[in-house]
Amino acid sequence: MNKIGTSxxxxxxxxSDCFISIELSSKxxxxxxxxxxxxxxxxxxxxxxxxxxxxxxxxxENANVSVEDSGALPYVIMARLESSIKQVLDSEKEFLPDFxxxxxxSTDRDRFRFSRLYLPGNSPNLMINAGLHKPDGIILDLExxxxxxxxxxxxxxxxxxxxxxxxYGCERMVRxxxxxxxxxxxxxxxxxxxxxxxxxxxxxxxxxxxLEKEIEKVKKQSGVKNNVWLMPIIESALGxxxxxxxxxxxxxxxxxxxGLEDYTADLGTKRTEEASESFFARTQIVNxxxxxxxQPIDSVFSDVGDMDALRESVLNSKxxxxxxxxxxxxxxxxxxxxSFAPDKSDIDKAKKIVLAFNEAKAKGLGVVSIxxxxxxxxxxxxxxxxxxIAIKLDLLSENWIKEEIV
Amino acid sequence: MKNEFVKNALGKSxxxxxxxxxxxxxxxxxxxxxxxxxxxxKIKCAANYPKDGNKILPTLKSALLKAGLSNGMVISTHHHLxxxxxxxxxxxxxxxxxxxxxLVWFPSASFPCHEAIIExxxxxTISRIEGSMNGALGRYCSEGKMKTTAVLRSHGxxxxxxxxxxxxxxIAVIAAPTSDPFGNANGLYGPSACGGLGYALGDYQxxxxxxxxxxxxxxxxxxxxxxVGNFVDSVVVVDKIGIPEKIVSxxxxxxxxxxxxxxxxxxxxxxxxxxxxxDGFSFQAGAGGTSLAIGVYFHKLLxxxxxxxxxxxxxxxxxxVQMLEEGYLEYILDAQxxxxxxVRSMRDNKNxxxxxxxxxYNYHSKGNYTTMMDVLIxxxxxxxxxxxxxxxxxxDGYLLHGIGGWQNCAFSKCTxxxxxxxxxxxxxxxxxxxxxxxxxxxxxxxVTERGIAINPLREDLIDKMKKSKLPIKPIEQLKEEGExxxxxxxxxxxSDEVVAVVKWVDGxxxxxxxxxx
Numbered sequence: 001m002n003k004i005g006t007s008x009x010x011x012x013x014x015x016s017d018c019f020i021s022i023e024l025s026s027k028x029x030x031x032x033x034x035x036x037x038x039x040x041x042x043x044x045x046x047x048x049x050x051x052x053x054x055x056x057x058x059x060x061e062n063a064n065v066s067v068e069d070s071g072a073l074p075y076v077i078m079a080r081l082e083s084s085i086k087q088v089l090d091s092e093k094e095f096l097p098d099f100x101x102x103x104x105x106s107t108d109r110d111r112f113r114f115s116r117l118y119l120p121g122n123s124p125n126l127m128i129n130a131g132l133h134k135p136d137g138i139i140l141d142l143e144x145x146x147x148x149x150x151x152x153x154x155x156x157x158x159x160x161x162x163x164x165x166x167x168y169g170c171e172r173m174v175r176x177x178x179x180x181x182x183x184x185x186x187x188x189x190x191x192x193x194x195x196x197x198x199x200x201x202x203x204x205x206x207x208x209x210x211l212e213k214e215i216e217k218v219k220k221q222s223g224v225k226n227n228v229w230l231m232p233i234i235e236s237a238l239g240x241x242x243x244x245x246x247x248x249x250x251x252x253x254x255x256x257x258x259g260l261e262d263y264t265a266d267l268g269t270k271r272t273e274e275a276s277e278s279f280f281a282r283t284q285i286v287n288x289x290x291x292x293x294x295q296p297i298d299s300v301f302s303d304v305g306d307m308d309a310l311r312e313s314v315l316n317s318k319x320x321x322x323x324x325x326x327x328x329x330x331x332x333x334x335x336x337x338x339s340f341a342p343d344k345s346d347i348d349k350a351k352k353i354v355l356a357f358n359e360a361k362a363k364g365l366g367v368v369s370i371x372x373x374x375x376x377x378x379x380x381x382x383x384x385x386x387x388x389i390a391i392k393l394d395l396l397s398e399n400w401i402k403e404e405i406v
Numbered sequence: 407m408k409n410e411f412v413k414n415a416l417g418k419s420x421x422x423x424x425x426x427x428x429x430x431x432x433x434x435x436x437x438x439x440x441x442x443x444x445x446x447x448k449i450k451c452a453a454n455y456p457k458d459g460n461k462i463l464p465t466l467k468s469a470l471l472k473a474g475l476s477n478g479m480v481i482s483t484h485h486h487l488x489x490x491x492x493x494x495x496x497x498x499x500x501x502x503x504x505x506x507x508x509l510v511w512f513p514s515a516s517f518p519c520h521e522a523i524i525e526x527x528x529x530x531t532i533s534r535i536e537g538s539m540n541g542a543l544g545r546y547c548s549e550g551k552m553k554t555t556a557v558l559r560s561h562g563x564x565x566x567x568x569x570x571x572x573x574x575x576x577i578a579v580i581a582a583p584t585s586d587p588f589g590n591a592n593g594l595y596g597p598s599a600c601g602g603l604g605y606a607l608g609d610y611q612x613x614x615x616x617x618x619x620x621x622x623x624x625x626x627x628x629x630x631x632x633x634v635g636n637f638v639d640s641v642v643v644v645d646k647i648g649i650p651e652k653i654v655s656x657x658x659x660x661x662x663x664x665x666x667x668x669x670x671x672x673x674x675x676x677x678x679x680x681x682x683x684x685d686g687f688s689f690q691a692g693a694g695g696t697s698l699a700i701g702v703y704f705h706k707l708l709x710x711x712x713x714x715x716x717x718x719x720x721x722x723x724x725x726x727v728q729m730l731e732e733g734y735l736e737y738i739l740d741a742q743x744x745x746x747x748x749v750r751s752m753r754d755n756k757n758x759x760x761x762x763x764x765x766x767y768n769y770h771s772k773g774n775y776t777t778m779m780d781v782l783i784x785x786x787x788x789x790x791x792x793x794x795x796x797x798x799x800x801x802d803g804y805l806l807h808g809i810g811g812w813q814n815c816a817f818s819k820c821t822x823x824x825x826x827x828x829x830x831x832x833x834x835x836x837x838x839x840x841x842x843x844x845x846x847x848x849x850x851x852x853v854t855e856r857g858i859a860i861n862p863l864r865e866d867l868i869d870k871m872k873k874s875k876l877p878i879k880p881i882e883q884l885k886e887e888g889e890x891x892x893x894x895x896x897x898x899x900x901s902d903e904v905v906a907v908v909k910w911v912d913g914x915x916x917x918x919x920x921x922x923x
Contacts, residue, residue, distance in 0.1 A: 015830055039831050041802035042895035071830025074893060128891070129665050132855050330664035394875070 002026075005087030007153040008080040009122075010068040016125035018072040020080045024088050025062040031055055037069035050074060054081050054095050075164035076124040079156035097164040099192070106226040107171045107195040109254050112136050112389065113295055113324040114340040115333045116173060120145035122154040127161050131168035133330040134337075139173040142185050143200050151177070155188040162192040171195045173231070179207040183214045190215055191222035195229060196254070201262065202232035203239035205249040212250055228252065231297065235259035236266045240281045247292035255295035257326070258285050273309075275316075286321035300326035307335055314339035341393045342386040350390070351404065353383035358401070416794070416842055420915040424907055425534070425554050427572075432916040435847060440770060440912065445571030447614050459626055460587040461641045466493075466619060467500045469640040470577065473615035475501060478508045478533075479576035482613060484606040485515035486581070486593055486742065490652030493581040493619050495519070498526040508533040508553070512573060514564060514605040514763075515808050516540050519652070527552060536573060537564065538808020539906075544798075547905050548805045550921040556906035558798055558919070561605065561741075562767025562774070562814035563911050568608040570770060572913055578613035580606045581647045585620035586628035589638025593743075593760075594630070594753050596622030598648040601722070601743020601752050602760030603632040610637040621647045632760060658723040658745040660702055661695030665855060669824040670696050672876060673783065673853045674703030680870045682781045682820055683707050690719040690815060691783040693744045696824050700783050701725050708734040719766055719775060722748040722758070730757060739775065741766055741811075767814035769911040774814070782818035786825055788839040791881050793846030793861050795823065796839035798908065801832055803898035803922045805906060809843055813911050816848035820867070824853040833888040833895060835859075835881060840898060842917045843908055857884050899923040 002023050010019035018037075033048055051065055065081075072080070075097040082095050116137035119126050122145075130138045140158040142151065158174060174189045175198040176182035182199070189197070199211060208230070215228055230253045232239075232246050239246070240263070247256055260278050264271045271277070282298070289296035298317040301310045314336050317325055325336050342350065352370055357380050360368045368375040390396035397403055411419045414431035422429055430438065455461065463469045481501075483494045494513060501509060507530050511523065514537060521542040526532045528551075536557040539547050547556050559567055567573045582591035583598040593600040598621055610616045610633055618633065618641045628635075661667060673696075677683050689704060691697040701718075702725055708715060714733065718726055720740035724747035729735040731751075738758040743749050751758045766775040776782070787807065788796040797812045799805050815821065825834050835852070850867065852859045859881035860867050871878050889895075899922065906919040 039802075039895075041898055042832060043893060045896060046893055071832065073831055073891060129668075129855060132668060133664055331662075331667070 003088045005084035007083035007087075007156075008072075008076075010070065014070050016071050016073065016076065016128070017123075018067055018069040018077055018080055020065065020067050020077070020084045022081070022084045022088060023064045024060060025064060027062060029062045029064070031062075032064045034064075034066040035069065036067065038071050039069065047077060050077060051081060054078065054085070057095055058085050058089060058091055058093065060085070060089070072124065073128065075160040076157065079160040080153070083153040083156045097160050099163045100166055102166055103163065103172070104193055105169070106193075107229070109227070109229065110295075111171065112392065113171070113255060113297060115324060115327050115336040116171070116297075117327045117330060117333060118145065118175075118300070121158045122146045122150045124157060124161070127165050130330070131166060131170045133333050134168070135170055135327060135330075135333045136324070137171035137173045137196065138167050139175050139198060139326075141175045142182075143175045143177050155185060159188040159192055162189060162194060173198055175200060175233075179211055183211065186211075186214045187218050190218040190228060191224055193224070193226060195226070197228060197230055198257065199230060199232040200259070201235045201239070202246060203234070203236050203242060205242070205245050208232065208246060208249045208253070212252065229254040231255045231257055233257045233259045234281070234285060235262035237263070239263075240284050243285055243288035244291055247288045247294055253292075253294055255297050255323070256285055256289050257297040258282060258299050260299040282320055282322070290321065295323040296321060297324040297326070298322040300328050301332065302328065304329040304331060307331070310335050311339055337393060340389075341395060342390055346386055347390045347396060350383035350386040351400065353380060354387055355401070355404065357383070414915065416845060416916065418842060418917045420918055421904060421907065424557065424915070429907070430914045432910050432914040435845060438912045438914050440570060444569045444770075445574065445612060447612055455639075461589055461638060462587050462623070463640045463642055466496060466579075466617070466642045466644065469617045469642050470497065470500055472640060473577045473617060475504070475506060475577065477506055478510075480510045480512050480573060482512040482575045482578045482609045483514070484580060484603065484609060485513060485517065486600040486603055486605060487598065487648040487653050488600075489517040489519045490598070490649035491517065491519055491581065491647075492649065493579060493647050495522045497579055498523060498531055502526050502529060502531040506531060511535045511537070512575060513537040514561065515810070516543055518542070538810070539805055540807060544805035544807070548799075548803065548919070548922045550901075550903060550905050552905065555904060556919075558809055558906055558908045560767070560809045560813035560909075560911055561763050561811045562769055562776075563809070563909050563913065565608040565763045565768045566770045566911065566913055567909070568612045569768070570913060575609060575613035577615045577617065578606070578609035579617045579619060580610060580633060582618050582620045582633060583647070584622045584624060584628055585618045585633075585641055586624055586626040586635065587641055588626050589616070589618050589633065589635035589641050590626070590628040590631045591618050591620065591633040591635070592628060592630055593632060594749065596620070598622070598646070598650060598653055599749050600648075600653050601749045602740055604741040604760055604762035604765075606633060607762035607764050610634070615639045617642060619644060619647055621645060654743065654749060655745050657747065658693060658698065658725070660698045660725065663695065665826060666696045667699055668855050669826065669853055670699035670703055672855070672858065673700050673822055673824045674707060676822070676851065676853060676858060676871070676874075676876060677704070677781055677820075678707055679874050679876065680820070680867055683711070683713070685713040686716045687780040688715060688717045688719075688778065689781045689783075690721075690779055690818070692785070693721045693723055694785055697783045697785070698723060698725055700824070701729070705729045705732075705734055719761075719779065720748070722751070724748060727751040727755075727758070730755060739766065767811055769814070776814050776817040777819070779815075779818035781820045781822060782815045784812055784815055784821060784823050786823050786834070788834055788836055789823060789825070789849070789852055789881075790836050790839045790846070791885055793849040793852070793881065794839050794842045795844045795846075795849055796841045797843045799841045799919060801836070801840060801895060801898060803840060803900045803920065805919050809908070813844050816844045820850050821848060822851040822853060823849060827854040827856045827884060827888040828892050831892045833885070833892050835885040835888055836895075837885070841908060841919055845916075852881060852884070854884055856887050859884050
């Protein structure tokens with residue numbers, strides 16, 4: 001019997017995905033394509049044309065292909081078929097969907113990273129609208145949310161999503177697998193304008209060095225110029241102890257995140273609501289990040305139904321000094337954004353300071369003061385940042401200075 | 407008989423005769439004025455009814471026989487028992503056992519539980535359905551298996567058709583959760599309580615014969631009289647008229663889908679910025695996931711602004727009741743009641759009234775409530791770039807839904823349709839909808855997750871939203887965005903054979919549904 005390549009998902013509850021299997025044949029059967037699709041009337045012809053295109057591209061002449069489609073978008077069908085083909089055929093060739101022009105942006109090292117939304121890397125139905133919920137970043141996850149048997153096919157899907165799904169200006173992040181397995185992920189994401197790579201279970205500088213080498217190699221091969229930022233995730237006692245060294249190990253590291261599920265397991269304890277077991281680790285991360293001038297980012301909050309508890313958790317996180325948190329459901333985004341945002345009294349204070357700062361600048365004064373009180377430069381910096389956040393979150397008009405004077 | 411087709415005001419080819427009855431092509435919104443008198447059933451005489459007021463007959467079969475059940479009759483039912491209805495199927499089982507043929511089933515809506523009707527369509531007991539066809543019944547009709555042409559009407563259009571004599575009901579069978587032996591009945595009490603019975607008004611006013619079927623008989627008098635016993639011929643008591651958990655849901659919950667919540671939030675923000683949310687405003691939002699969430703956002707906005715809505719038309723749910731009981735809504739005018747909390751509220755709250763379709767939707771009357779509503783939220787399967795809406799067929803041509811109150815509701819001051827730009831690769835905004843259920847001039851705003859399109863006719867709304875940060879876009883642009891993601895869909899494979907016609911609120915023919923190949 002010939003080898004059969006399969007990829008994708010089918011069955012009850014599966015939407016916007018497809019399951020494709022392919023069997024090459026030595027007999028002159030041509031293409032025998034069996035298509036079951038919810039959208040057959042509307043897209044049957046175009047799905048079959050796409051499949052034939054791809055078979056021709058891989059110079060396949062005789063094959064049985066069966067597709068069970070539940071409304072998969074073309075980039076998904078392409079990923080599923082390519083993954084299936086590569087199980088039965090040795091080929092380095094990639095069949096790539098269009099790279100949307102609007103996906104070519106790069107991101108700044110110190111942009112806001114209040115919220116980043118995790119998207120399981122092998123679940124296409126969650127990808128297409130993710131950016132509409134306006135998290136600061138989306139994470140296409142190749143690690144824990146993808147079953148070991150699905151790791152290979154998820155890489156094709158994540159690659160195609162980076163090219164063909166519009167994430168509407170979110171920072172485009174990928175969580176790769178743990179180093180060294182994660183090194184294999186790099187060539188699927190770096191050539192396709194990933195903005196930031198999350199490095200799970202990071203505990204040593206060596207891992208970062210090894211990863212950067214691979215990234216540089218792939219960047220050179222594919223002619224990528226944009227920065228690829230790194231966010232190591234600290235998830236073990238060793239990682240916590242090495243946090244500062246890790247934070248300083250590359251100029252591309254913009255943040256450290258903490259992963260509390262694995263960390264508490266490593267400590268041999270359980271995650272509790274009061275989180276006293278992780279207090280040391282969290283403050284250690286915050287201090288390491290501040291010392292290295294990068295962003296400290298907190299773990300995720302796992303009860304997606306409890307918005308009040310989430311809000312409390314975010315405020316606690318903010319008070320410890322964190323600059324952001326992970327989201328596992330879009331509903332969490334607005335709560336996290338609002339909670340990290342400055343409140344009204346913060347904004348009013350910041351406005352006064354910024355106005356005084358502008359006035360001092362206009363007069364050529366080196367010292368900023370309000371009345372008789374001198375304002376230190378770090379306070380000014382914090383105020384400017386608070387104003388920037390407030391404008392971004394629609395809490396303050398972009399023209400507030402003009403409006404203030406009127 | 408040779409059937410002729412003419413182009414109606416929307417350019418759709420429609421038959422001039424349906425099932426042997428002359429039909430008028432759609433002429434435009436508020437263009438066709440019907441002449442003549444409303445229909446009236448025969449004069450009845452109290453001498454022919456029991457002096458003691460006891461109209462109870464032993465079985466539904468005996469009541470149907472007494473009503474003279476015979477070939478070709480029109481049998482009407484209401485849908486207040488929703489997917490828990492045990493009565494409609496039973497009527498046709500009896501008819502089938504009696505060898506009756508060619509009945510017309512005239513329900514106010516059908517549900518998945520009515521799939522059993524297919525057996526009686528197959529064996530000739532029923533010749534066609536005039537009403538709504540959901541799921542399996544719609545599929546059956548789409549495949550051309552119904553003997554005569556189905557007729558789809560809105561809720562208001564159904565009342566209009568009864569009242570105008572377009573449909574003459576021979577026997578109305580009214581499932582009633584509580585009744586007295588005289589036939590006064592309501593839906594408020596009893597094991598099968600469903601709230602109001604407002605969809606059955608036209609049925610008992612105009613049918614030649616009216617049968618009440620109840621599983622909760624109480625001594626005369628039954629109050630409130632949602633059905634007035636003076637119209638009723640007989641009362642039948644059975645063990646069970648419905649399955650309670652399928653009649654009303656124990657509790658209705660708003661959607662947890664982030665995509666739908668986003669639509670709801672955008673819709674509420676639109677209404678707020680357009681100045682619609684103000685003291686004394688009125689609204690209607692159905693019981694669908696997105697609509698419910700919009701109601702909840704309205705509630706939140708009113709709370710923030712310390713304002714009250716004057717009235718809301720239900721489909722009522724616990725969320726509307728919360729709004730009423732917290733004082734942010736003064737009146738619920740309720741034509742159907744979706745959950746137990748709403749049934750409770752209709753019983754207990756003096757500001758929660760049951761109303762009929764005649765009140766809120768009938769076009770052939772001295773006004774109705776739809777044109778008074780400040781904002782009305784609707785759904786659709788497809789919208790085209792002319793803002794025409796389709797709610798009955800899917801893009802593959804299959805008839806899968808009824809019109810409901812959609813056509814009637816479109817007359818509101820601001821009709822908003824929040825819909826995803828595509829569903830599982832199927833784009834919702836198209837060059838032309840498969841079936842036109844309502845003309846674009848009545849649809850004011852389309853809200854999708856990727857942008858909001860305002861009907862160019864609504865210059866006032868466009869003006870108000872000029873400074874909005876919401877993504878206001880031309881509808882053509884939305885269509886293109888959807889097709890860029892999904893690909894351009896092929897056209898449905900349809901024959902020329904008409905399997906159903908869609909009536910407008912005034913009884914004219916707005917479009918047809920073709921057989922699927």
